[in-house]
Amino acid sequence: MIKWIAAIAGYYLFRYPGAIIGFLLGSLIDSSSNKGGGPKSVFRDMTRQSVSPADFELNLLxxxxxxxKADGKVSQTEMDYVRQYFVSTxxxxxxxxxxxxxNEVNKKHEISAQRICAYLNQRTRYEVRLQLLHFLFGIAQADGQVTNAEISKIQEIAGYMRITARDFESIKAMFVKAADNAYKILEIAKTATDDEVKKAYRTMAKKYHPDRVNTQDEAIKKGAEEKFKQVQMAYETVQAERGL
Incomplete structure (x- = not known):
């Protein structure tokens, strides 16, 4: 409707060129107003552009x-973890x-991680994809253990989402315990100098600081706070080890 009003106004002001410009501008306004609001997901309100809730949430699911299903069995605990997230959101x-x-779509089409991630890469910022990766590890850990098959699947997805190997290992170390986890979380080698350790901590604390998450969603705030705590704990572990 707006596009026709703008076209008529443009015609009266500038004749045919004005009508064309008015029509184009009005079309943009119509398109913008028709996108609607819809419920905000933990990741949706951080995307580069408006994303259709149906498409985004179905791809996330x-x-x-x-x-x-990565380890060949369906854990009820993991399913409950996902359902609880969707219900709370x-x-x-x-x-x-x-x-x-x-369920209806899944019966007719095979799920392609590569296709889904290509869709997400075009519509989300890198920080959002880091949140997604953290969320997927949370699912894997919901039943008390993260299996090698689950790690392999999440690593595959991380690759499709263009997550760097260092960021993947950092987030993985928050869920899979190992002797050098503190260094992995800080994204440095155990041979790093004390100055490099301090610099790495400042970099990681800045990357995962809750203030960088511009959202009112409690779920994503909690996730950001958890990662920030993990970075702090990793730094404190290295400090104690080195007597810094």
Missing amino acids: SLCSLVI YGKEKANAIFRTF
Whole structure:
């Protein structure tokens, strides 16, 4: 409607060129106003542009299902973890609708992690994809252990999402315990100098500081705070080890 009003106004002001410009500007306004709001997901409000809730959430749920089925068995605990997230984010009615649609689509089409990640790469910032990676590891850990098959699947997804190897290992170290975890979380080698350790801590603390997460969503705030605590704990571990 706006595009035609703008076209008429443009015609009266500048004749045919004005009508064309008015029509184009009005079309943009119409398009913008028709995008709608919809419920905010933990990741949606950090995307580069408006994303259709149905497409984004179905793709997110698809990635969740790949991780849940990665080790050849379906863990009820992991499924409950995902369902709890969707219910807390969208409400029970909306979450049930998403799961129903996913089940219908999943019967007809095979899930392609590469295709889904290509979609997400075009529509989300790198920081959002780091949040997604953290969320997927949270799913894998929900039943008390992260299996090698789950790690392999999440690493595959991380590659498709263009997550760097260092960022992958850093987030993985927050969920999979190892002797040198503190160094992995800080993204440095155990042979790093004391100055390099301090510099790495400042860099990682800045990357994962909750203030960088511009959202009112409690779930994503909690995730950001958890990663920030992990970075602090890693630095304190190295400090104690080195007597800094």
